[in-house]
Every structure is written in structure tokens, then in C-alpha cells.
Amino acid sequence: MSLFRPKRLVDQPDLDAPVWPPATPSKTVLDLQKKMGRQNRSLFAEWMRRVGWIPALVILVVVVASGFFVGIPQTGELLLGVASPHVAGSPILQTALRWAVSITGWLVIPVTVAGVTGYFISLRLQSFRPLTDDEISRGEGNVE
Numbered sequence: 001m002s003l004f005r006p007k008r009l010v011d012q013p014d015l016d017a018p019v020w021p022p023a024t025p026s027k028t029v030l031d032l033q034k035k036m037g038r039q040n041r042s043l044f045a046e047w048m049r050r051v052g053w054i055p056a057l058v059i060l061v062v063v064v065a066s067g068f069f070v071g072i073p074q075t076g077e078l079l080l081g082v083a084s085p086h087v088a089g090s091p092i093l094q095t096a097l098r099w100a101v102s103i104t105g106w107l108v109i110p111v112t113v114a115g116v117t118g119y120f121i122s123l124r125l126q127s128f129r130p131l132t133d134d135e136i137s138r139g140e141g142n143v144e
Helices: 027-040 043-069 072-080 092-126 133-138
Strands: none
Touching: 043 072, 043 092, 072 092
16 A cells, blocks of 8 residues: 555445456547557657658668778768778778768768758648638737
């Protein structure tokens, strides 16, 4: 028994007892639970679930492979654009990974950040309803 729960009187029903058979929720309750689940999920988690896993997987594979074959410090320098991807006399695999990491740092990461930002902005703009001409002329609008 919890310290914060008062003692029950004898004639009160046991509130912790399971209900048997369990009641099946109606269709509207299930729809409401599904809608509430989507609203409680963060925007970033929703974006990652829909499309974000693809660029994240590409970035992860390229960076891990480069860190394994080229080296972790060099991979970080290539991602930031500090080091040049061209090294004379290096094996073809390392050269290809260096170029892949460099392109990832210069193109894929900024495009992914722009995509996430655009997705969040479009979600925010969808929450506004269009105004009619009468509402615009009266000065009414989506004021929060």
C-alpha cells in the first residue's frame, strides 16, 4: 500500500482490481487514442520516422566506414571541411571514403538540416486556416 493513498473503507470497491473481461474500446476511442499518440510525439521523432531515417542512415554508414578505414580524427576534419579529401599516394578505398565524407559534410548535412527545417515550418503553416475575403476586410485573422 502506498504511503500517499488513504486507507480504504470496507464498503468501497477495490479500484486496483483488474476488470474482467476487459472492455473493448469503441472505434471513436481508438481513433482518439491514435490521434493523441501522434500529437504527443515530437516533431523531430515524426520526421525521423517518415523520411529522416534515409539521410541519417547514409550519413552514419559513410562516417562509420570512413572512421574505420581513414581514422576518426581525419573523418572529423573532412566533415568540417578543414582537411582536403585528396591525399597523394593513399589507397583507392581511402580516397573514395575521404571524398564521400567530404561531400557528406558539404552537401548532405546542410541539405538534411534544411529539409528538417522546411518540414517543421510546413507543419506549422498547415495549422492555420485560410481566411475569407470578409474576414480579411474586417481585420479578423489567425491571431493567437
